[in-house]
Each structure stands twice: as C-alpha cells, then as structure tokens.
Amino acid sequence: MTATTASDQGGAFTELPSGYRLVVGLEVHVELHTATKLFCGCPNQFGDDPNTNVCPVCLGLPGSMPVLNAQAMELAMRLGRALHCEVRPSVFARKNYFYPDMPKDYQVSQYDQPTNVDGHLDLPDGTRIGIERAHIEEDTGKSTHVGGGGRIHDAAYSLVDYNRCGVPLVEIVSRPDFRTAEQAKAYVNELRAILVATGVSDAKMEEGSLRVDANVSVHQPDTPFGTRCEIKNINSVRSLGRAIEYEALRQVDLLEAGERVIQQTRHWNEDEGRTHMLRSKEEAEDYRYFPEPDLVPMVPDPARIEAIDAALPRLPAERRAALAEAAGRTLPDESVTIVVDRGLDELALDAVAAGADADRTLTHLQHDLDPDHAANVPAAHLAQLVELETSGALTASQAKQVVAEMGETGKAPEAIAAERGFEAMDTSELEGIVDEAIAANGEAWEKYCAGEQKAQGAIVGHVMKATRGQADGKLVSQLLEQRRSA
Amino acid sequence: MSPVERFQTAAGVAAAVAAGERSARSVLDEHLARIDEREGEIHAFNHLLADEARARADEIDARIAAGEDVGPLAGVPVALKDNLCTRGIPTTCSSKILDDWRPPYDATVVTRLRDAGAVVIGKTNLDEFAMGSSTENSAFGPTRNPLDTSRVPGGSSGGSAAAVAAGFAPIALGSDTGGSIRQPAALCGVVGAKPTYGRASRYGLIAFASSLDQIGPFARTVEDAALLMEVVGGHDPLDATSIPEPFPDLRGTLGRGVEGLRIGLVEELLGGEGGFQPEVQTRTREAADALEAAGAKVDVVSVPASTYGLSAYYLIAPAEASSNLARFDGVRFGLRDERATMGETYDATRTAGFGAEVKRRIMLGTYALSSGYYDAYYGKAQRVRTMIIDDFDAAYERFDVLLSPASPCVAFPLGDKTADPLTMYLNDVCTIPSSLAGHPAMSVPFGTGAEGLPVGIQVMAPALGEEQMFRVAAALEAAAPGGAR
Structure with missing residues (x-):
C-alpha cells in the first residue's frame, strides 16, 4: 500500500484496494518555546514536579484574568510567516466544555479570527500542502487515569498535573492535500525542521511538544471526498504513517462491504496497530464559542510583520x-x-x-x-x-x-x-606485501582462485595487518583480482 | 437626620487620622459599635472581619505615630462586596458553591485599598454571583434596607449599599454589571458610581459578565465616592481590558460647578410609557431644573436603541455568565458533592451549589450560545449593543452628560418581586444602557419618593467622562432637597 505509482492531479497517490484513493488533512499542535505561559508568568517548562508551575491564572481560580504573552504572539506570527500565511487581526474565543484538566472549563483559543491564514508548506519532493490556518490557543493540564482501562470513564481515580495548563500552543491546520501517508510523514518532518529553524518550538513528539491528529478519508477518483475520521493519539511520525494506512484500509473495507463511513473521532492504539472509536459526530460537544471578553483583539503592526520577515532564517x-x-x-x-x-x-x-x-x-x-x-x-x-x-x-x-x-x-x-601516519602507499610496495600475504595464506588463495570470493578476507586481513590499516582496501582487491586472472 | 449628616465621611476620617486627631482604632470601634447595634436586623455582611480590622487599625496607628504617611484612606473602614478576592479570607459570592473558599491572592482593588491605608471591615452580602436587584438571591439570606428594614436595599451590591447607609463604613466597594451599584445606591440613599469599563481593574473580581462588570464605590458623599474611585482606579497590567490612561483628579473638579455644561434628559429612560413611580419622575425633572438653575443647559434627548437594552443585556450577561461560572465544578475548590463518576459529580455539585436565579441564567446563557442559536441571540444582542453605543455617541455630540432616574421605583418590600423574574429584571431598565456601552454612570440621592424613601438620579457620561460626571453629581448633591428619612 505504500507504492506510489501514478499521478493524481500531478502528484503521487497511494494505491488502495478497489481503486480507492486516500485524502488526508493534518492538525498539528505545537508548544511555543516561550519563557512563560500564554496568559500568566509561570515558567513554560517540561518535566518539573507536578503542579509546581502554577498560579491563580493558569489554575483558573475565581477572579483571575489572562494577559497575553507578547513573546507567544511574536513566535506565532513568525511561524505564520515561515508557512507563508497572511497574518491578520485576531480575536481569542472561549471553547466551552467540562473536563478536569481544564480548570476554567473553557479553553481560550482563536476561533473564527485566527492570527495566521492561507499559507503553504512545500514538501522535499515538491508537493505543496496548503495551510488553512495556524491559530494560538492554551494547552490543557495532563490527566493520568489510574485503574480501569486508562480512560477517565472507568478509572478508579485520576491525577491531574496543571503544569502544562496554559502553555502556549499553535494549531496548524492543513488543507486535505495529502494523497499518501509518506507525504503526511514528510510534512511533519518538514514542519518540525521549520519549527526548530525558526526557534518557534523544540517540536519534540516524544515530550508532546508536537502532537499530530490526522483526518483520513477515502474516495473513488473523480467523486467528492469521502466522510472523514479524525485519528488521535499518534505519538511518532512512524505511527502517523501506520495509523493513516490502517484507517484508510478500514474505511475501504467498510465501503466495499456496502456500509457507510461514519464521521467520528478515533483513537490510534500503537500496540494493537489499529484505531477504535472515541466518539461519533452526534456525541460531539457544542463548544458554544464566543469572543473571550477578558482579552482585547490583537491587530498586528505591519512594521512588526516586516521585521519578522526580515529576521526569518533561511x-x-x-x-x-x-x-x-x-x-x-x-x-x-x-x-x-x-x-x-x-x-x-x-x-x-x-x-x-x-x-x-x-x-x-x-x-x-x-x-x-x-x-x-x-x-x-x-x-x-x-x-x-x-x-x-x-x-x-x-x-x-x-x-x-x-x-x-x-x-x-x-x-x-x-x-x-x-x-596518524596515513600516507598513500606506493603501489609497488603494496604489490610486494600482497604477494607475501598470498604466500602466507596458501589455502585461502586456492579457495579464492576456485571462485570462493569470501576467501580473500584472510589475505586482505594479512595485508591490512602488515600495513597497519593504511592500505586501500579497494586497491588490494584489485591486485588480488589481477593475480587471480593472470 | 440623613446618613450623610449623622456619620463622619471617609475624607474627614482620613484627615483626622493622618493628623493624629483621631486614632484609626477609635474610628473602627465606633463603626463596630454601630454594626453591633444594627447588623442583626440588616445583615449587610457575610463576614465581619472585626479582629483583622482591629489589628490593622492598630498597625495604621503605629505607623502614623512613627511619622509615616499611610495614604489617602488612612484608617478609613471600608466594606468589600463578597465577590472581591481577599487573601486568606472567605470569598463566597453569597453562594454555597464557594463554600469556605479562601483565595490565595488579593484583588488589585483590595491591594490598592490596603496601600492607601484603608481598614477592611468586612465582606458584604450580594445577590448570588451578583445576579439580582434586591440582594434576596443570597444563599446566606437577604440584606435589609437600613432606612426601612421591611424593604430591600436593592442589588446586587445590596450589602455594600446598606453598610454605607447604616454607617457601618463610610465607604464600600461594589460591582456593577447592569446597575448593581447604581440601583442599590439609589434605594439606600447613598452615592454609587460605575466608572468607564476598564477604569478599575477587574483582577480579583469574581466574574459574572466579563464584558460588563466594573468595580465602583459607594459613599455617602460625592467627594468620598471620588476619593475611593481615585484610589482603586487606574491601569493594571493584570487586567488586559484595563485602560492605559492615568486616572483623573476627580476631587479637584468637584467644585467647578456646571455652568455651561450641556445636560440631556434621556427621553426613553424617563418612564413615559408607565412603570415608573410618579415621584421618581418628578424628582428627575426637579434635578434637571436644579442643574439648569445652577447654570447648565438642559434639554431632552433621544437614545432610541436604549429601549432594547434590557433584552440585549439578558442575552449577553447570561451568555458570559454561563462560561464564567463553568469553573465551579467541584474539582479543585469550593463545594464538591462527590458521586460515582465525574459527570455525576459535576451535576450533583452544581445542582446543590447554585441557587435558582444563577441556574436560570446559566441555562439562558448556555442556550443563547448554542450552535444554531448564536446568531439569533448572542450575535443579535451584540449588534444591539453596537446600536446603543452609536446612539449614545450621537447624543454625546450634543450633550456633556445625560440624566435619568437610577431606578424606576424606590426601595420595595422584601418578597415583592421574587415571584416573577421579569419584574425584577425591569429594575435595571435605566442602568443597563450605560453598562452595555461601557460608559461611566452614577447615582446621586435627590430627595424622596413614595413612603419618604430616597430617590436616586443617574448621571451618565461618555467613555472616560468621569470628571464631568462627578461635577454634575456634586452639583446635584448640593441642590438636593433634605428630608430623606
């Protein structure tokens, strides 16, 4: 299924059974490499003791208020420009839902007016991937569910570390422009390189500072895109490829069996190598977005954007x-x-x-x-x-x-x-040493002459020992070959 | 004798304490004695901080004895609405859901009060989460109006208004979302001001509706209100919506009179179509006449969109509240009614912790923000808000300040309006338009209405127009007929 054999609008595509083709879009969350969190002065630091980098603001205590981190805004705009986005006036919104690792029970995130829109990223093979938007939001805390199946619903209890709460994120939403799993992997690698080059993020998937969700669908050529499923819990670039391939085949099997693909969020299980349903679209929350009244709209200064462009590394x-x-x-x-x-x-x-x-x-x-x-x-x-x-x-x-x-x-x-005494050896000197080696390894030489190529190893070894490794291995082989065919 | 005449002002206390003529402790004891006498029937406070206040007053006295300048509120007792965070001191919003929660930090305004030498005397009662107009929606029981204890003090800052009216403190802080300072000030016969949105830091004010909430002063004189406003106002880097401009010298403007100021009576807020008590309407016209007599030019002006204020407010405020109050979920602080699952714990905690009015508004707001309804409700309300701002802007091209009653009626009996939430909501009809516009507005006592109860006149000004607003308020105060009981 990895073979890319023909062209689809000029690019490669993955050949799926029964002529289906793959369509993927990626949502990548990256933690911005700032000194402090998005809305408070707590250190933005990975790996500290749980609940040590917290304050009334990131704990969402009653009465606390957010103040936007200027460095986060700067890094987000830098990333936007590196992805060839238009940087626009932006408004933060509240995404409302209840969850213990989000102490305000809403997440502050840009919604209908994101900072960065309409960019692109060119893959090493030349494929251009559209970037719909790259918006800023705050991270949630980290839950550990103890007991049961490791999920909150059947856990005996859950522990929450709020150190990550309020860490600045940018979510980069691609257009559904991927036609192969390889392209998706290349995109993540490329994005990671850009993030590191621009100093926007350390982009470590293993530490969760870069997280990838994949929207996967399949369709027949010249028909509209199929219903997509969002795959979460992808922990490495390799898993991304596996998850996409698994999910695409799952959807083809469904369609071939005469069933429908139902829009849902699915969880990638690395050990089992399969996805399973997390929730369907019908169960999706109504996030009741509205503009965050505790923050003011951000209007980028054109001079600032020019300065960012000028300072972007190659x-x-x-x-x-x-x-x-x-x-x-x-x-x-x-x-x-x-x-x-x-x-x-x-x-x-x-x-x-x-x-x-x-x-x-x-x-x-x-x-x-x-x-x-x-x-x-x-x-x-x-x-x-x-x-x-x-x-x-x-x-x-x-x-x-x-x-x-x-x-x-x-x-x-x-x-x-x-x-090191590395001097190119005189060929005549080497020829003498080769002859000595042949004489000293008569049995090996006979085998070698009989066509047993491996047998030359003993003779070459002798030469190398005699020359303290300075002989050119290739030349020694040539001399042996000459003598054999002589 | 009116409360103003009976008790010493904050400015008077601060001057006497700073000059060493009175000790902060004796000032405090005098106020504590009055609290002792009447708090039982009034219930202005959720938490009286007598011991903390005594220690603080003694500290102020020691510092003054050591020759220190302790600030413009030296030794002045101040009452704080119980939705302002106070470090280590219970802050309840008059809700069971906050239980015995003690914030680990002070609100910015509280820090500024302390830095000015004030003595925090207690945390005052309010309608739960500031949602109400009578202080009857408190989980800890209603506050009663000191002028007639069968009546409400107004709300939601009823405890602060009552504390000032009863002489429990010369000044108090409240919060005003749709009139929660101005309406209780009117009903208790004291001065209450809401500054321009962004003038006073909201950091540490437990949010009801973030785009509307503002902290402001209660006082018995316009000068004291100006003094308190100057102390707590001004830019705060912890509040992103805080205005960067420096806060003006309000007290310096009070004596400047109203000669030449253009004052507009807002046609739509005079109760022409009924629902306003006739005495309230009469006092409002008399107030306009008094200002004219003092040299102002008075005319009637129309602010047409203000008639939609109430409808827009009761979508925007509950919508924001539904989000602001989500965090009261039993996970990390306050009440927790623990059940088998996380979802059941949320449900049980919020069911047990919130009162009926809060639940009503959370449901209203959740609905108004729902997918498919947002444009019809929240979106449309925001458009109305823009229309109101535009209409005010047009009016302020021709007028320096606008005038209306602060409340359609004088203090009403407890229980009178609790059966029908809509009747209660109508109390805010005069105060809501300025709130939606983010403009400053204040209530000044001006004579009496039915049953000899005080009437409050609302003075409104454009954004950052606090100076002309306080000038007009001072002129009204000077011209006010005596005789409030």
Whole structure:
C-alpha cells in the first residue's frame, strides 16, 4: 500500500484496494518555546514536579484574568510567516466544555479570527500542502487515569498535573492535500525542521511538544471526498504513517462491504496497530464559542510583520534547493536533505565553492562529522580533506577518520593524516606485501582462485595487518583480482 | 437626620487620622459599635472581619505615630462586596458553591485599598454571583434596607449599599454589571458610581459578565465616592481590558460647578410609557431644573436603541455568565458533592451549589450560545449593543452628560418581586444602557419618593467622562432637597 505509482492531479497517490484513493488533512499542535505561559508568568517548562508551575491564572481560580504573552504572539506570527500565511487581526474565543484538566472549563483559543491564514508548506519532493490556518490557543493540564482501562470513564481515580495548563500552543491546520501517508510523514518532518529553524518550538513528539491528529478519508477518483475520521493519539511520525494506512484500509473495507463511513473521532492504539472509536459526530460537544471578553483583539503592526520577515532564517526548503543546485542535482536527494537536516549545508556550500567534490563532501557531512563539532571545521579544511581523498592521498576509510578528528580537534587534515601516519602507499610496495600475504595464506588463495570470493578476507586481513590499516582496501582487491586472472 | 449628616465621611476620617486627631482604632470601634447595634436586623455582611480590622487599625496607628504617611484612606473602614478576592479570607459570592473558599491572592482593588491605608471591615452580602436587584438571591439570606428594614436595599451590591447607609463604613466597594451599584445606591440613599469599563481593574473580581462588570464605590458623599474611585482606579497590567490612561483628579473638579455644561434628559429612560413611580419622575425633572438653575443647559434627548437594552443585556450577561461560572465544578475548590463518576459529580455539585436565579441564567446563557442559536441571540444582542453605543455617541455630540432616574421605583418590600423574574429584571431598565456601552454612570440621592424613601438620579457620561460626571453629581448633591428619612 505504500507504492506510489501514478499521478493524481500531478502528484503521487497511494494505491488502495478497489481503486480507492486516500485524502488526508493534518492538525498539528505545537508548544511555543516561550519563557512563560500564554496568559500568566509561570515558567513554560517540561518535566518539573507536578503542579509546581502554577498560579491563580493558569489554575483558573475565581477572579483571575489572562494577559497575553507578547513573546507567544511574536513566535506565532513568525511561524505564520515561515508557512507563508497572511497574518491578520485576531480575536481569542472561549471553547466551552467540562473536563478536569481544564480548570476554567473553557479553553481560550482563536476561533473564527485566527492570527495566521492561507499559507503553504512545500514538501522535499515538491508537493505543496496548503495551510488553512495556524491559530494560538492554551494547552490543557495532563490527566493520568489510574485503574480501569486508562480512560477517565472507568478509572478508579485520576491525577491531574496543571503544569502544562496554559502553555502556549499553535494549531496548524492543513488543507486535505495529502494523497499518501509518506507525504503526511514528510510534512511533519518538514514542519518540525521549520519549527526548530525558526526557534518557534523544540517540536519534540516524544515530550508532546508536537502532537499530530490526522483526518483520513477515502474516495473513488473523480467523486467528492469521502466522510472523514479524525485519528488521535499518534505519538511518532512512524505511527502517523501506520495509523493513516490502517484507517484508510478500514474505511475501504467498510465501503466495499456496502456500509457507510461514519464521521467520528478515533483513537490510534500503537500496540494493537489499529484505531477504535472515541466518539461519533452526534456525541460531539457544542463548544458554544464566543469572543473571550477578558482579552482585547490583537491587530498586528505591519512594521512588526516586516521585521519578522526580515529576521526569518533561511528555511529548509530554500536551503535544500540551494545545496542541490551547488551539488549539481536537479532535485534535492536524500544526502542533500540529511545534510540540511543536520544543519551542515552552509559548510557544504562553502567547501564546494572552495573546489571540493560535491559527492564526497556530502557523504562526509551526512555521516562522518558530528553537527555539534561543525564549528571546529572551516570550509577550507573540509575542501583540503576532500582533495586529499580524491587525489588518492587518503583512502575513503582514512578520510572518514580524519573528518571525525577534524571535528573533535579543529586540526587541519594534513596534520591529522601525518600524525596518524596515513600516507598513500606506493603501489609497488603494496604489490610486494600482497604477494607475501598470498604466500602466507596458501589455502585461502586456492579457495579464492576456485571462485570462493569470501576467501580473500584472510589475505586482505594479512595485508591490512602488515600495513597497519593504511592500505586501500579497494586497491588490494584489485591486485588480488589481477593475480587471480593472470 | 440623613446618613450623610449623622456619620463622619471617609475624607474627614482620613484627615483626622493622618493628623493624629483621631486614632484609626477609635474610628473602627465606633463603626463596630454601630454594626453591633444594627447588623442583626440588616445583615449587610457575610463576614465581619472585626479582629483583622482591629489589628490593622492598630498597625495604621503605629505607623502614623512613627511619622509615616499611610495614604489617602488612612484608617478609613471600608466594606468589600463578597465577590472581591481577599487573601486568606472567605470569598463566597453569597453562594454555597464557594463554600469556605479562601483565595490565595488579593484583588488589585483590595491591594490598592490596603496601600492607601484603608481598614477592611468586612465582606458584604450580594445577590448570588451578583445576579439580582434586591440582594434576596443570597444563599446566606437577604440584606435589609437600613432606612426601612421591611424593604430591600436593592442589588446586587445590596450589602455594600446598606453598610454605607447604616454607617457601618463610610465607604464600600461594589460591582456593577447592569446597575448593581447604581440601583442599590439609589434605594439606600447613598452615592454609587460605575466608572468607564476598564477604569478599575477587574483582577480579583469574581466574574459574572466579563464584558460588563466594573468595580465602583459607594459613599455617602460625592467627594468620598471620588476619593475611593481615585484610589482603586487606574491601569493594571493584570487586567488586559484595563485602560492605559492615568486616572483623573476627580476631587479637584468637584467644585467647578456646571455652568455651561450641556445636560440631556434621556427621553426613553424617563418612564413615559408607565412603570415608573410618579415621584421618581418628578424628582428627575426637579434635578434637571436644579442643574439648569445652577447654570447648565438642559434639554431632552433621544437614545432610541436604549429601549432594547434590557433584552440585549439578558442575552449577553447570561451568555458570559454561563462560561464564567463553568469553573465551579467541584474539582479543585469550593463545594464538591462527590458521586460515582465525574459527570455525576459535576451535576450533583452544581445542582446543590447554585441557587435558582444563577441556574436560570446559566441555562439562558448556555442556550443563547448554542450552535444554531448564536446568531439569533448572542450575535443579535451584540449588534444591539453596537446600536446603543452609536446612539449614545450621537447624543454625546450634543450633550456633556445625560440624566435619568437610577431606578424606576424606590426601595420595595422584601418578597415583592421574587415571584416573577421579569419584574425584577425591569429594575435595571435605566442602568443597563450605560453598562452595555461601557460608559461611566452614577447615582446621586435627590430627595424622596413614595413612603419618604430616597430617590436616586443617574448621571451618565461618555467613555472616560468621569470628571464631568462627578461635577454634575456634586452639583446635584448640593441642590438636593433634605428630608430623606
């Protein structure tokens, strides 16, 4: 079901049984990386003892009032601009429902007048995903249901930690533009990269600072979209793919059996690998939204938005395109994507500009250099290293070790190579050592000559031991091959 | 003798205490003695804080003896409506649902009172969650009007109005959502003012209807009301709806007279179509005449949309209340009637904890916000609100202040209007329009009506127009006929 085989309005789509096609929209909640909560001065901090970062405001005590955190507003607008949204005058509303982890029994959230609307995000494969809105809201507390099935309805009792209560969130609502589960996963990865690059959020799914709900439906081509189900409790990018695929097949099975898909909210169970019903549309609450009278409308200052635009860092899509071009690729490939994800693209661009071979440069930056050590490696050093390698002065495995040490020590590559005694061996010298090795491993040589390729291992090992690892493995294999066919 | 003449004013107390002529403790004891004498029949207080107040008065005296300036309310006893949060002191909203809840913090206005040297003497009774016009909707029993204990003091700030009228405190704070300061002030024969929305911080005021609630003063003189307003008013960073402009020097404007001010009698709020007591209408015309005699220009003005005020108010206020009161759910504070499940606990707690009027308004408001009804009810009410603001704006182009009765009637007997909620709601017909507009308005005693009971005249002004409003109030006070019983 993961095969993407043909085009649907120009893009890939997932092939489902009986010709059904997949339609997915994502709702992503991210915690903003602010010093304090959305409406009070309590620290916005994960992992503290329960109910230590609380005050009358975030506990919703009678008489308390919210005051909007300017930094949260700033980060939300920054995210909006990074997603190419229009930043608009916004109004907070109250979403009314009763739940113990929400002490006011309403959530303050933007409703019909969100800060950010009509943006998009381009996936690495070029697919453009529409962003309907990215609005600000407060997080709820965290309930732990003890006993029963782990849900509030059958729990013996429940514990609530209000530290998370009032933490600023932005909910990013995509348009239903995904046609494959892979696209949905790529979107979350890309969004995460943007959030980190812009400093808007640390976007850690495992700590819950990024949470994804998926709206999944299926339909036949050239017919209206099917009825959707919202999937909650997706805890990783991998689960997102699994949950979408499971849910799509569930819906196809229903339709093929002559039944209807009923609009409902479903819970993804990671262990069982399936979704089950949480509540149907009929049971959905009437949230009785109305404008939050304790807050005033926010009207963004155009000068502020200009300043935000000017200060936006280069975003991953742009960085990938630049690196791909410099590396002579028509589209960003995996190595480009990884190097950008690792934040080493500037170094790669500079090294290539200094004349380094692009493929070797990307390989080292993809695998060999710890991004935390990047500051120790000037582009000139990296270019010299690649030059040593491409000229044959260092073998691939030697170059790999030298790159790692460049990162750790900041030394120039020649110096490291010299210290380690990495010198390209004279071929004639190596030929003599290879002949000695053949003589010393007669049995292996016979097997090798009989076509048992694995048998060369003993001989190569002998050569490496004799040269203290400095021989180029590829060259040794070539010499053995020459001797066998001679 | 009227209450004004019998008891010392806040300004007088503060001056005497600051000058060392009287001790804060002796002032307090005098007030506690009056409370001792009459509180049994009046029931102005939910919590009398005699011990705390004595300690506080002694502290004030010690600081004055040490040469400290303790502030503009030095040693002045002040009563607080029991919907204002007071640290460590029960704050009940006269509801069983808050039980013995003790806030861990003070409302901003309470902090400002303390910083000004005031002595908090007690927490006063109110209609539960400030919902009512007679203080009969209190879970702790009604407050009675000190001028006639068979009658109500008005509401919802009836306890604060009664405390000031009875001489239990020179000044008190109340809250006004649709008239909850002005109407009880009128019925008790004292001054009561609601400032411009955003003038007084709502931080620590337990919300009834957030877009309407404002805290304001009760006093026996216009000057005392201005003094208290100056102390509690002004910007507060803890209230996002608080107005940034500095609070004006109200007391400095009181003596400036009304010469040349343009004063409009609001046609729609004069009770032309009936329902108003004739004496109230007569006193209102006399008040206008008195202002004219003092040099103001008086004319009749129409504010047409004000006639829809009551209908719009009884959608907007309950809608906001239904959300504001959701948090009283038995989970974290106040009453909890624990049952087998969470949902049943919510139901049982709220059923046991809220009184009938509160439940009525929660249901009304929940309905008005429901999906499919929002536009027809809440949405339309908000449009009416905009119309009222527009009509007021037009009137204030031609007039500096507007005038009307504060209440269609004088204090009525207990039980008179409890059977029919709509009759009770009509008490607020004069006060609601300014509330919806967010404008300042106040009630000033002006002579008597039926049974010799006081009549209050409402002075309304445009947003931030407190100065001209208090000027007119001072002129009315000066011209008021004596003889309130």
